[in-house]
Amino acid sequence: MNDNLTNGNQIQIEDDRTGIDVQTLKRAFSDNLFYALGKFPEIATKNDFYMALAYTVRDRLLRRWLNSQETYLKQDVKIVCYFSAEYLIGPQLGKNLINLAIVEQVRQAVEECGLNLDDLIEQEEEPGLGNGGLGRLAACYMDSMATLNIPAIGYGIRYEFGIFDQEICEGWQVEITDKWLRYGNPWEIPRTEATVEVGLGGYTESFYDENNRYRVRWLPDRTVKGVPYDTPILGYKTNTANTLRLWKAEAPESFNFQAFNVGDYYGAVNEKTYSENITKVLYPNDEPIQGKQLRLEQQFFFVSCSLQDMIRLHLATQENLDNFGELFAAQLNDTHPSIGVAELMRLLMDVHDYEWEQAWEITQKTFAYTNHTLLPEALEKWSLGLFGSLLPRHLEIIYEINRRFLHEIRTHYPNDVSKLSNFSLIDETGEKYVRMAHLACVGSHAINGVADLHTQLLKQDVLRGFYELFPEKFTNKTNGVTPRRWIVLSNPELTELITSKIGDNWITHLEELQQLEPFADDPNFRNAWRQMKQQVKTRLARRIEKRCGITVDPNYSLFDIHVKRIHEYKRQHLNVLHIITLYNRIKKNPNIDIVPRTFIFGGKAAPSYFMAKLIIKLINSVGEVVNNDPDVRGRLKVVFIPDYNVTNSQPVYPAADLSEQISTAGKEASGTGNMKFSLNGALTIGTLDGANVEIRQQVGEENFFLFGLKAEEVSQMKSQGYNPWEFYSSNEALREVIDQISSGLFSPEESNLFKPLVDSLLYHDEYMLLADYQSYIDCQDRVSEAFRDWDNWTRMSILNTARMGIFSSDRAIREYCQDIWNVQAVPVKLEDYVQAKG
Ligand code: 475
Structure with a gap:
């Protein structure tokens, strides 16, 4: 302990929760084991040790996290809101150690406690909140936005059960429930104070308000609470820590009490189970499942929670929502969150009194849409019956968007009725459906594919009509991956070899890998x-x-x-x-x-x-x-x-x-x-x-x-x-x-x-x-x-x-920032930021 006493008689004790020298880390680690886990080392399990270390690391990024949020709130900065039904962020401990630049100190600290850092890192159960490429892309983009100091919130769903665990029995796949929360999740913090309510079902009615304006209100027949769980996403060697805000569905108390009063205890509990089902499990298909009500409930639930959250944040510093689209850029990760177009319209008109025209302008300015698939069978659609019974007000709004849109189509193609059915937001070729990609296209100011060829094929094929109509909306944004996880963390041997020749600047400027060419x-x-x-x-x-x-x-x-x-x-x-x-x-x-x-x-x-x-x-x-x-x-x-x-x-x-x-x-x-x-x-x-x-x-x-x-x-x-x-x-x-x-x-x-x-x-x-x-x-x-x-x-x-430097997600994010989001980097200050030594 005397190691913390330095400089002769001037006593400096590093804070147990921020200090990053080996001795302080050791003390913090054993403090967390004792005070957070309630264990002596003698009886601690490997998971206890992992948790104690995770808390030790989390402590060291909280200051950056809170300062980032405070910075965004105080300055009127534009924030990227990434809307994704899936995030595959992977294990957090190793990544955070790298981004905090404290791997070596921590390795030594746990070694001096008789433990091995790689073993502890392996102990972590990853949040498998996605199926594949789309969810992993969202995670790479969150990493890059933080690293580039871009203010961002990732909005999504906190599935209780993520993608199933796979076992192979006699050569066959067997699915096992993914109980990732079983031993606790040290990286998330519930923010119950920011809970919101979401309606479902019911009907709408029109009325005239006190100013004699024609209005509509939605009277849902049930409501669900959305409780946000926040995970910090720290950038690489920077002070920016953005938030991944995932929503958990809970039953509203009022239901319990109401039912309890009439003695229907079973009904009350049943209702609770029903509400909480919404975020129970990730659909394990990497193509959409047609017609599952629960899936539409998931989509609407997280999108409504997120938009209400953004409006609350906005009104904390702004007088009204006129400039909502100037302060938020909402990116739709495929059509899964595209119901957001109708929900933002509803919130603006029915809750915040906007007229259609202004609401529509704000909505289009806010949203942009990324398409991730060319398989025609993967384009999401919802049958009118299902849609209307779950979201009656949104269906009305979609009809009105469609009416106005088809009016434009008629003027644009006066003599071609086939255009109307091709463009319509409603598929009327057989059973009637709402076409979510069409909703996303008309409700967004930008539409992008994820590779050159893909964007070309979208323009020629899948979204051809929309391209002819609004060519200026289309851009390509070739995907990228984060070198922090996919080189530095996954391949330390390669990292060392590259760095020995060209230094380590490539980790944030991946084009610099070019300097390796002569060594070939x-x-x-x-x-x-x-x-x-x-x-x-x-x-x-x-x-x-x-x-x-x-x-x-x-x-x-x-x-x-x-x-x-x-x-x-x-x-x-x-x-x-x-x-x-x-x-x-x-x-x-x-x-x-x-x-x-x-x-x-x-x-x-x-x-x-x-x-x-x-x-x-x-x-x-x-x-x-x-x-x-x-x-x-x-x-x-x-x-x-x-x-x-x-x-x-x-x-x-x-x-x-x-x-x-x-x-x-x-x-x-x-x-x-x-x-x-x-x-x-x-x-x-x-x-x-x-x-x-x-x-x-x-x-x-x-x-x-x-x-x-x-x-x-x-x-x-x-x-x-x-x-x-x-x-x-x-x-x-x-x-x-x-x-x-x-x-x-x-x-x-x-x-x-x-x-x-x-x-x-x-x-x-x-x-x-x-x-x-x-x-x-x-x-x-x-x-x-x-x-x-x-x-x-x-x-x-x-x-x-x-030669692969351009495939960094940093490059991709810079392009999104410039061409679609119009957002700037906002450096975060950290007065008592303790630089990694050496
Ligand atoms: C593409 N997932 C990759 C990657 O852009 C591409 C669909 C429906 C429901 C749930 N998940 C999905 C996808 O569509 C998906 O993962 N698409 C993939 O997106 C990122 O690199 O080519 O197949």
Whole structure:
């Protein structure tokens, strides 16, 4: 303890909750263990230690967090409100240590307590509040906004159960409830004082107010309370800490009392359960589920809570809402929050007395919409019946938006009635639906896709009419990922190597990775690079051994990795066709000279998506045969890593030699895993789809393995009547592979097991695997040949990392700020900010 007494007789004791020297950290850690967890070290569990450390770290970012909020409130600054039904922020401890720049002190402090920092970091249960790319993008953007000192609030849903945990039993996916809150969440603070109420159901009535103005009011038949839970999102080495505000649904007390008074105790409790259901569970589909009332309730609930919250914040410093759109930029992360357009109109008109025209101007100025998908079946729509019974007032408002909009259409296209039904916010082609993408498009001042190709296809295809009508609204914002999590935290070996050559400025200015280019020709650097790769591959190999009981060779085997949600359009099964093709070559000639490969898969299938689950089973079944065939002699290994999530993905990206990005061209909006791989020095085998196109442009054609049909060739071939059978019957190797799957070679106990998959390929092949098969195999052969030349492979690997700088989410956020949000950075002061030493 005397270590805190310094400078002779001038006594300085660092605050237990802010000091960041090793001794203070140790004391804070044991204080938290005692006072927050109520444990002596002797009886503390690993989780107690994790919690004590998490509180110790949280203490150290609270000052920044509160100062940030105070700064935003005092100055009239414009705030970005990111509206997203999903956030996949991943574990927080490691990230916060990096952003506070206190990793080494903390490592030493816990070591001196006889603990290991990496073990404690691994103890954290991540908040799996999203399905995949869309939710993870929201998390990267929150990180970048904080790092760039952009005032921001992330609004979303605090699901009690996030995305299910996946186990693999006999090769099949089994879903386990994600009880992420079981042991407590040290990062969130409930703000019950900011609770709001949300109505649902009921009816509307019109009336004349005291000024004899015609008005409408909504009389909901039930209300739900929204309680905000706040998580600080600290930027990297800056004072800005923004808020992720997630809403939990609770029953209003009044219901309980009312029912209790009439003695209906059961009814009261039932009502409570019903209300709280709204934020109970994340829908585990990465495509929308049509027609589920609870899903619409979730969307409306969090959007209404958030807009009411913004209005409250606004009116704390402003006289009225006239300049709401000047002080808030609300970004709609896909159509999931697009009901916000109607809800803001309702709040402005029915609650705050605005006239339609001014309310509409404010609404359009406030919202902007990001589209994330080209799959037509993924466009959200709600049947009028369901919509009207849950949100009667919003349906009226949507009708009025539509009436005015279609009036514009009529003037714009006077002689074309077909335009009316194409543009209408209401789909009247069969059963009637509200089209959420149309609502988002008319209610926003900006619309963007998430990669160049995706934005082009939106303009040509999915949102073509809207593009013709308002071309000025459309922009592209190619996705990006945060280098803090996806390089610094996930790949310390690479971080150190890069920094040893070019310093560490690249962590916030990722373009500076360019400075690595000259080192691609330096034999010493290449050696160091290869060793680094070997080291991280060995790390992953150990995990695989532990987790799956499969031994893989990190030294000579090419790590060929395919991780993402399981989906037919992402074509994990095309990868399987390649594995079987190689297997057949070995079986025909056991002494064949083949480049050893480890095929690593990971990803969850939506629980109701039969074909995706069958693909998981196929991967595992093929693995079972290939991994255990003595003829293979370990040259091919197939691994399925269970429960792919942010935590489990972090050791995966750094260890890849080859990144599989093989979606059918025109189907993957962008991809972000593709960026994480290439940034970590993997080479990509990919189609010209999503951001692959731009990645290839950046890294150079010669450093990218391209194959397959292009988007326009896909649609051309489709329109000419694509026949997969022709490819099957004319390609011997392909035929053999398909026949083996159908014959039960990989499912001896049930030979018909994979029939649905085979039939789908032979008779429909929606995603054109058979058309792309030969091109894929040829390209994989080029990959193998290239891998034999280790030195050149390493060179290509270095060039990939060096040229990937533009795929930082910092770059993406700067573009959103300039082109869509019109917001500026606001530096936050911290008088007693204690700089990290050394
Ligand atoms: C794209 N999720 C990627 C990524 O832009 C892209 C849909 C409905 C309900 C719940 N979740 C979803 C998505 O649509 C999604 O994740 N889309 C992905 O967004 C970020 O990189 O290509 O597929």
